[in-house]
Amino acid sequence: MNAWSNIKTITKRELGAYFSSPLAYVFIVIFLLLCGFFTFFVAQFFDQNQAALARPFMMWHPWFYLFLVPAVGMRLWAEERRVGTIELLLTMPITAWQAIVGKFLASWLFLLLALVLTFPMVITVNILGHPDNGVIFCGYVGSWLMAGAYLAISCITSAMTRTQVVSFIISVVICLFLILAGFPPVIRMLEGWASPKVVDAIAAISVITHFDGFQKGVLDSRDVIFFLSIIGFSLFSTSVILRGHRAG
């Protein structure tokens, strides 16, 4: 009970930190502009003549998140270390876990807000046709989980350095790897020289492979577990790294 109220206090502070700087507004505006641009101009939403969001809208999310999520996550620990507030935070009567989870939740909720603000898309397809809103909802859940996985990875890289830019670049690279491992052109290339089992194994660690099901409206527990285990593992790594810094 106590743990939860500590997490809530930290989450509240971190959310406040986003909105007291221009970061939150810049992020949301850019995210929404990108969504609109790619859906309507690149994916040709109107020409497709389909009342669905998977193809024209959701398919871009792994790529948007590649750059936007590390930008949200990069300050989480790097800034604390740069300013020195980490010394305050970790000598408060809370556990390191509560701080890690609290910070992660704040950023994850912030990403949820950005995602929810794409609701005009949902309204648009509902006006134009009769989409399966279950599939759309499922896609949103998958998108949020995927964002969480990227974010947790950004948490690790943010804990590794006191420079936000370094954190950003490293997490972009790791997330890019997670995308490319399941990106069709890359898989076709791998099939040329690796056995199908190896190709499957590589594709299995890709976020694209696991996000696919959500876009089709299939809520497979394995996909949910995949994203949740990336989050769990990354947050655990974050705690190990933070402890390592302090142990000297």
Place this chain on the structure above:
Amino acid sequence: MIKVHNLAKVFGTKHAVDGISFSVERGEVLGFLGPNGAGKSTTMRMITGFIPPSDGTVTVGGFDVVENPIESRRLIGYLPENAPAYTDMTVYGFLKFCAEIRGLRGDAINKSVNRVVEMCFLERVLHQSVETLSKGYGHRTCFAQSIIHDPDVLVLDEPTDGLDPNQKHEVRGLIRRMGEKKAIIFSTHILEEVDAVCSRAIIIDRGKIVANGTPSELRQKSEWAGAVTLRITGVNASAVNAKLSQLPGVKRATVLKEEATRVTMRVYPKSTDTNGALARSVAEAAQGWHVEELHTEEGRLDDVFRSITMPDTPERNA
């Protein structure tokens, strides 16, 4: 309240803190002195649980800081070096957050925030962003944070660093007043603070305690302690020197300054505990001279500090 036993911290191959032990009781203000890099901040970080010790134990209010970190931290208020604070918050928001994370709820939050705002003179900047604060206000904001839950134990790493003389005076007064009911450890470079605030002081150098005592005990270690300074006019410096050096109980006499007709001398005793005897015998010897000034030195802390922490002195044990 605070018991440090055989505490050590090794970074790589460097022994930042090398087996130090001391304790601080309620009502004591312990000054922590030492040159830069002596291990002051590292020790404080171990007491507050920020970094784990390589060896030894720290207990705060009976709780081991490694085994019961939450319970021990609850008792401690901590002002880290350079007084960090969340730059994206207002002073009020920051203090409120600290009160909340310290477990205060509802009305108690406002009460404690108001209390520390008044104690640290933060009314003027209460709704200003921490980022825009001057150094002094930033420092006091972080200080306010450390006392927001009225802790039994205060650990202050250079609490007066970067403050102007008036603010220094205020903060020292604050520490002294709070020291009547709490156990306080604070580190400083400023030796006059030891006299102004501390009931006891520890000097550490290269990770080891090299001196431990009340400020006046420490001063006794000074070469000057008990020495008599004398200023006279109208006599020859070497004659005075010769006469004073002959006195019983005098180790040596030196000429500090020699102007046209005025001589300033210092006479060092053989043993420090002279109880004014040296001053009396110097006064007797000075019969007939035109004495402008004559007083017994109490010894100076900076002299003691320098003599035991000079970089070229060989390593010594406490």
